[in-house]
Amino acid sequence: MYTTTSAIRLSRPAAQGIAVGLILMAVFTAMWANWALSSAEDPLAPILCIIFTAVALFFAANAIHLFASLRKFRKATSDAEIVASRAIGKRFNVIFGLEAGVACVVCAALAITSQYQFIAPAVALVVGLHSFPIAQLFQRRLDIWLGTTTILFAIGGLVAIGLDRESYLMVWEIVGFATATITTIYGVAMLVAKHGALGQFGSTS
Numbered sequence: 001m002y003t004t005t006s007a008i009r010l011s012r013p014a015a016q017g018i019a020v021g022l023i024l025m026a027v028f029t030a031m032w033a034n035w036a037l038s039s040a041e042d043p044l045a046p047i048l049c050i051i052f053t054a055v056a057l058f059f060a061a062n063a064i065h066l067f068a069s070l071r072k073f074r075k076a077t078s079d080a081e082i083v084a085s086r087a088i089g090k091r092f093n094v095i096f097g098l099e100a101g102v103a104c105v106v107c108a109a110l111a112i113t114s115q116y117q118f119i120a121p122a123v124a125l126v127v128g129l130h131s132f133p134i135a136q137l138f139q140r141r142l143d144i145w146l147g148t149t150t151i152l153f154a155i156g157g158l159v160a161i162g163l164d165r166e167s168y169l170m171v172w173e174i175v176g177f178a179t180a181t182i183t184t185i186y187g188v189a190m191l192v193a194k195h196g197a198l199g200q201f202g203s204t205s
Contacts, residue, residue: 010197012073013085015066018193022063025187029180030056035120036176039169045177052180059187066194072201091137099130117168121157121175128154142189146182153178 033052037045103126110119131147134140157171 010073010200011081011085012070012075013089015070015073015197017088018190018197019063019066019070021190022059022066022187022194025183025190026056026059026063028183029053029059029187032176032180032183036173036180039120039172039176041169042173045173048177052177052184055184055187059191062191062194066197069198069201073197088137092134095130095133095137099126102126117161117165118158120168120172121154121161124150124157124175124179125154127179142186146185150179150182 030053033049033056037049040046103123106122106126107119110116110122128147128150131143131150135143135147153175157175160171161168
């Protein structure tokens with residue numbers, strides 16, 4: 001998670017939010033890319049997976065760097081700022097927890113009913129839907145655009161599998177790499193936020 005607060009006013013909790021967001025995008029980018037690879041028949045899939053994994057490692061390295069730089073940022077001082085920061089953190093945890101819980105329930109339900117072919121696009125649909133409360137929480141249009149794109153890929157995948165169950169591996173590959181691309185875009189946005197946050201100290205590396 002990250003905010004669009006300007007670098008001059010950026011507090012330690014906000015900077016920590018950027019770092020956490022980079023970690024999450026590192027995990028999700030690698031996860032979706034490797035999920036796509038596990039079902040891929042395309043000879044280019046391993047190359048794409050290596051690229052996405054390298055990107056994920058780059059996100060993680062930048063997150064670690066930002067965590068190590070947190071002491072440079074001012075602490076949240078006013079009561080209003082402390083309360084707002086805690087409220088945002090709690091709401092984010094609730095949204096993220098609900099996303100994970102719903103995804104697990106969906107996977108279990110599809111597996112139990114022998115509809116496992118729909119799992120990847122169904123999870124992508126949950127991921128896309130969770131972007132809307134996140135967009136409202138952080139007041140970011142990026143979440144709306146990327147969430148909508150994820151939902152479109154997910155629905156397309158669900159329809160394709162519904163029409164032809166045998167196509168599910170190809171659909172998983174497409175949805176997996178598409179979602180990895182979307183999480184990469186999120187990660188790049190957070191890198192820009194990190195650059196701006198550290199820029200106030202005259203160094204971004």
